[in-house]
Amino acid sequence: MVTESTPWTQTEFEQLDLGDARLNKRARLLMERMAADPTASVPQAGHGWGETIAAYRFFDNEKVQWHAILEPHWQQTQKRMQTHQVVLCLQDTTELDFNGQDALGLGPLTYEAQRGMFVHPTYAVTPQREPLGILDAWMWAREKKDDSGRRGGPKESLRWIEGYERIAEMAPDMRSTRLVYVADREADLMALMERADALGNPADWLVRAAHNRSLPEGDKLWERATHDEAVGEIAFPMAARQGVKARTVRQRLWLQRVQLPASKSKSVAATCLVAREFDAPAGVKPIEWRLLTNRTATTLDEAAELIEWYRARWEIEILFNVLKNGCQVEELQLGTIERLERALALFLVVAWRVTYLMRLGRTCPDLDARLFFDPDEIRAAYLLTKTPRSVQPKLNEVLRLVARLGGFLARKGDGEPGAETIWKGLTKVHIAAQTMRLLRDDGDADTSV
Incomplete structure (x- = not known):
């Protein structure tokens, strides 16, 4: 446990092994400096010119792999997970815009003219939204489209499937903890559901549906899900956001167990949950979520639990907000994508720590x-x-x-x-x-x- 004389990095990075004791010490010191002042640039975070030069040398060291920096934090995250009955493993992607910089290795973003990279972490939180840490991460830059409009490189949808596989690998070592993979509409992939089914669903999955699939009986998924009576109603507070006032959201819930068509004439069993807002304020678009999960749910309480788990997905958006606006990682000027990856590995932990303090201060x-x-x-x-x-x-x-x-x-x-x-x-x-x-x-x- 951290004491008054022990920096938190000594515990969080106890197992750090970058192949050199000096590199381990430098990484811990960088983490302490960045966590103490998340908004500071690299020169501002360093205590003097000597520390600043040492920091740039660290980011430039080809022997330092970014995943090796994160490895001890991953281990500590898993330790924290084992003390909870349910852990939500949130996945999402954010793009980092380094437009205007000459860093080598960057690629196009959503808009082809922009230059930057993508970060896709797996973020472990409790159903009460206490952030436990980063479990895994992918960082990459897209290749440019060729003359035919095609883009080379690995298929980006694989990150969702590999993310589930990583969580599934942890499950046997966490028999007292239920792991739940939670993601938004990009993860509505039959390949993901088939892979989970083939592995025996060692971790549950809960994704927001993007496709109104045709069912074997000839009707459509969303219509089938709401054909019968609703199982009940729920209400929850929605906090204010930019341009949106705080309000109480009231939703009716429908549940339907279905067989989703898969490859080779096979099917995957899933529960479709539709949550539809009613009595929304005038001029406000009602909130409707369509969720898919491998879990069997038939009661209002079970449906409400799934909604709470999905709502907790917002925590990864908070993490991205801290990473981009708190840590200001898009202002980093390090010259190459490899240096950026090493810095981002540190800043991901810093962003987690800010959100961890925020939630722990409440709970x-x-x-x-x-x-x-x-x-x-x-x-x-x-x-x-x-x-x-x-x-x-x-x-x-x-x-x-x-x-x-x-x-x-x-x-x-x-x-x-x-x-x-x-x-x-x-x-x-x-x-x-x-x-x-x-x-x-x-x-x-x-x-x-």
């Missing part, structure tokens, strides 16, 4: 803050907010102070802080903590609260 508010922040960071949070320091500061208390520095108002009706105010606040806390260390090293005034 386990009374944890000792010293398990997550060093003494100077805690002192800085109290000093900068002009708040009397607690004798035994709790995680939620310190997080709210950090978030206040990032713009969180902390009014009675404001709820708990989000990831953005936390990463912005961490930047100010980092600067203040660093100043206190320099003053102490210089023998200056007492920096205690």
Whole structure:
């Protein structure tokens, strides 16, 4: 367990092995610097020119493989998973736009003229949305289309199938934990469902349907699913987002077990769940989800559980938001895709840590803050907010102070802080903590609260 004198990276990267003790030490130090100030550039994160040069040398080292950087975090994530009965393994892809940079190895994005790369992680969270960590990742750049309009390289849809296979490989070592693969419409692939079926469904899968398939009986999937009476109704709060007001969503749910046509005249058994909003506010498009899963579900409670699992998929969008806007990875100027991959391996863990702190502050508010922040960071949070320091500061208390520095108002009706105010606040806390260390090293005034 992390203690007041042990940086969290020592535990999270305990098994790090880059083939050289100096490289291991450099990787841990880079992680500490980046996590302390997620928005900082590489030169800003380093303590002096020497650290900055060492960081660039690390990213340029061809002996360092990006997956080797992530390997110890993957192991720690699996340890955390084993303490839960159900773990949702979220998958999605985000594109990183490095347009205007001359980095070698980049390729076209959604718009052919843009240049960048893609990142596709597997993100483990609990049904209560506590982020447990990154389980796996794919990074790649697309090849340009040839004169005939075809694009070379591996078929990108394979990442969804390989992602399931990776989760299935873990299942035998987690017999007390149910693993659930959760993905959006891009994962509505018969090849994925067939592969899971061939493996015996060691991990459950839950994907949003994109195709209204023709069924063996001659009718269509979505019409069949809603032919009978709804199994019941649910309601849940939907938080406000840009341009969308917060509201309560009410949905009717339908369940139908079906046989989906597969290759070679075979079929795959699946449950189709349709969740359709009713009484939506005027001018608002009703929310309708059509989900497919290997799990058998016949009751309202079972259907509601599946909806909650699918709604938790939003956590990977939060991870991408922190990665892009908090860590500002699209501003990295490292010259080659290989260097970018090494940096992204570190920043993926940093993004997880920000979301981990955010969720843990809500679910386990009374944890000792010293398990997550060093003494100077805690002192800085109290000093900068002009708040009397607690004798035994709790995680939620310190997080709210950090978030206040990032713009969180902390009014009675404001709820708990989000990831953005936390990463912005961490930047100010980092600067203040660093100043206190320099003053102490210089023998200056007492920096205690």
